[in-house]
Amino acid sequence: MKHIALRTTAVLACLFYAAHASAQTASTNQATAASQPATPVGRVVISGAVPDEATKAALLARLREVYGTGQVVDQISVGNVVAPANWTEHVQKLINPNLKSIHKGQLAVDGSMVAVRGEVSSEATRQSLASGIAGSLNPTYTVRNGLRVTASSQAVLDQTLANRVIEFENGSALLTESGKRILDEMAQALQNLESKKIDIIGHTDDTGTRVRNVALSLSRAESVKTYLVAKGLVPQSIATSGMGPDQPLLSNASDDGRRRNRRIEFRVSQ
Known part of the structure; x- marks a missing residue:
């Protein structure tokens, strides 16, 4: 099961509870953290705050494209937050099928800080995921790779x-x-x-x-x-x-x- 939590300071957090990953979304100015309870295996729960309906629609569309319409639970609120320039486009690039190779982890974006953690099956997968995330962002973003390799x-x-x-x-x-x-x-x-x-x-x-x-x-x-x-x-x-x-x-x-x-x-x- 996956949780995607949007936060009020351009924070995107994805919690991965099953054999697939999830993505999360957020916007900029004041930071608030949100923790999600576990939900059924395979679901993606996206929550938090985005600046407008267009951002929400774009993120939900991307999630549904990757995970399937029936697997995405929408808990996003709209308004009273500000996102960095081109933030929605960057977040959409982060939400991709490669995330499905992460188990029991989290993807979090706090402004221009991106952190990913969780379990992967090999060192090659760990490196590939981190480089893929960095490659989808512009140089103003910093990526922290907290992925760990677990035994098959x-x-x-x-x-x-x-x-x-x-x-x-x-x-x-x-x-x-x-x-x-x-x-x-x-x-x-x-x-x-x-x-x-x-x-x-x-x-x-x-x-x-x-x-x-x-x-x-x-x-x-x-x-x-x-x-x-x-x-x-x-x-x-x-x-x-x-x-x-x-x-x-x-x-x-x-x-x-x-x-x-x-x-x-x-x-x-x-």
């Missing part, structure tokens, strides 16, 4: 699993106690991924027939899913598959290699 959903899962092997009883899909302890940690990580779709993939070593190993790997993936659902995950968010011995990490010539190949992988669906 896949990185969160990989770091939680931490190269550990979820173990099962020999030749079966029955989880060991150590396997359950790892899954307790994975359940917590998965619950923090904001309803991402997850693939659980089972693998085996090459001991025995391929047909049996494919079936065993799928049974183990299903066993993991059952355990995670019991911990509160939504069944529809989890898909399972079994690769059997076809994708080994290491050679099956050693005990350690075979142990590492008998594994469960977690992948964020694309």
